[in-house]
Amino acid sequence: MIWIFRRIKQFFRAVTAEITIDDEKYVMAHLKPKEQELFFAMGTVDQYHSLKVAYTIERLIIEDKQGIDREFLIRCALLHDIGKANRRVGICGKIFAVLVMTFAPKWADDLELKGNSAIFVYRNHAEIGGQKLQRLGLFQEAKIIARHHSPPREDDSRELKLLRIADDEN
Numbered sequence: 001m002i003w004i005f006r007r008i009k010q011f012f013r014a015v016t017a018e019i020t021i022d023d024e025k026y027v028m029a030h031l032k033p034k035e036q037e038l039f040f041a042m043g044t045v046d047q048y049h050s051l052k053v054a055y056t057i058e059r060l061i062i063e064d065k066q067g068i069d070r071e072f073l074i075r076c077a078l079l080h081d082i083g084k085a086n087r088r089v090g091i092c093g094k095i096f097a098v099l100v101m102t103f104a105p106k107w108a109d110d111l112e113l114k115g116n117s118a119i120f121v122y123r124n125h126a127e128i129g130g131q132k133l134q135r136l137g138l139f140q141e142a143k144i145i146a147r148h149h150s151p152p153r154e155d156d157s158r159e160l161k162l163l164r165i166a167d168d169e170n
Contacts, residue, residue: 017048030074041085054076056166073159076144083128084121095119
């Protein structure tokens with residue numbers, strides 16, 4: 001039941017998403033020009049979500065108190081959904097993908113095999129984003145981002161765990 005309320009909240013955030021001047025300044029303060037290009041290639045909804053994840057990371061780092069590399073983790077938060085860029089899926093496509101993946105996963109498999117881009121992006125954006133970051137030489141960020149939707153493992157880094165928490169909250 002909580003899942004439904006979280007998804008409804010996400011929907012309303014998506015339809016009201018807007019990037020402010022202060023948000024743009026925040027991105028420019030934490031990302032280098034090539035990284036900014038990746039961030040701003042995402043749609044507004046994904047930019048907004050990534051900013052919310054970064055702001056949540058800021059709070060979690062303060063609460064965590066375990067010597068986390070703040071700039072590294074903020075960079076990961078801002079870039080964690082870049083695999084969705086250039087494969088933009090509208091809000092209806094995102095809703096469709098979430099519903100089909102949740103309630104009809106076998107049908108989702110068939111749709112992906114038939115080329116449904118919404119399902120493909122939903123399932124693969126983390127790995128696609130990781131590949132983009134590797135091409136920029138951001139190997140540590142790529143490692144975290146490529147795994148942020150993978151099932152948790154015992155050896156997951158603290159950074160990956162915090163990114164997952166922040167992403168789940170938003």
